[in-house]
Amino acid sequence: MMYTIVNNELLPAEQATLRVNDLSIQRGYGIFDFFKTLHGRPVFLEDHLDRFYQSAAILQLPVHYTRDALKGLFRQLMERNHLPDSGIRITLTGGYSTDGYTLATPNLVITQQPLPANQGLHATGIHLATYAHQRQLPAAKSIDYLMAVWLQSFVQQQQAHDVLYHQHNVISECPRSNVFIVTADDKVITPGHHILKGVIRKQVLALAASRFTTEEKSITLQDLYQAKEVFITSTTKNILPVVKVDGQPIGTGVPGTITSLLAEDLRKVIATTS
């Protein structure tokens, strides 16, 4: 049986609940972050905590927990669940609002799950379908995935694995990952604005900079279609090659060599930090 923490209290997961007047249920208002543990050690934890506090600040949610208090809760949860390789999600909601609209004292929820099974997509690469949308308050990791969940049927119709948002012809991000392109002259480029800055994105930018020219700048749909390589990055996926966008093959239609090189560099960094 898995355990979950709700406001300092360790509970069996089935008993981990919020009252229905919480602003997440009433108004979709809250933030979260998600990090991996490998061999019982959190990966890039400080980066995730930095972003957790930043998301809370953007959404005007006070965090009544110090970093050390949060780390103590993570330890408590990990000791109870005995799951060395896992994903830990920490959610902070708008709280129990008396009028269902005004912010109240936030509720903190920490859950731990097994990592999703590897589906072999790193070898084959994935297909993306683009869609015109801009996330609300993009610099915060809010719980607003209305469009992302809603677009799952669109992704299936397009026979794609995920959706990539763009607006006015400029791409931004996938719902749960950042996107990179490699140009014909081996520049590694990723959007710098109107996105959530991913923890793996930051690592990949640093790794790529030691081998190639990197840039954070606007990428148009045309840049994307004409890229030599495309990949996405996230905590669960690390680096995942993209071989098709909107039905059109990227480069030679197979995972690229620079993508593979960076994936291997990232694997090494994660192995040494965990």
Place this chain on the structure above:
Amino acid sequence: MMYTIVNNELLPAEQATLRVNDLSIQRGYGIFDFFKTLHGRPVFLEDHLDRFYQSAAILQLPVHYTRDALKGLFRQLMERNHLPDSGIRITLTGGYSTDGYTLATPNLVITQQPLPANQGLHATGIHLATYAHQRQLPAAKSIDYLMAVWLQSFVQQQQAHDVLYHQHNVISECPRSNVFIVTADDKVITPGHHILKGVIRKQVLALAASRFTTEEKSITLQDLYQAKEVFITSTTKNILPVVKVDGQPIGTGVPGTITSLLAEDLRKVIATTS
């Protein structure tokens, strides 16, 4: 003590909970509707149920309850709570998702509360502040109020009572109400697109049509500022005059005569239907 219904079960409100893996908490995914009861009778219930089923369809949420089943639940709740004048909220969430992302069997929550106290604003009118934003999937009454809750501090800074969304200079709606303008030649106009079509909006359009020329069409910020009268409509507010927008007085800066006339017409309709 108030009672709440969660999936057919009548519970004391403090025990009305959802597990934290519900997609409302995980991904802000759900819809709702809200209607009034007066003297123990629901007001415009069929319209609210029409919209509830429409919102669910837009968000791809199956409703495993017939209209009669829902009405039976409302009766059960009203008999238990003994609150003849009330607001009833019916929420349908994305359900308990095993992967925290894919839609599951929706959870149904029905709550009843006393009506908010009248703050005397119908006599004085309110101030609106405009903000560039377009609601996601606007034809559905989703629980996505990320921007609305976030903008409460902006509304306070602007010394306004509520925010009015616009995009590319064209106004749409307030977070929880529709907006109407009365032009210098006594046309009653309200936006027809990119909005949630309110139940009171529909009543007011019908009432206004028997006295004035009415139109559903685009309204620019300039149209708004130059209007003779402005008012908003909602289930809790009925018709509420707007006397200032972005710090500029509307018309003579006091509630308008056509607004008052329509408010009185609406009061009569509500009195006969409840």
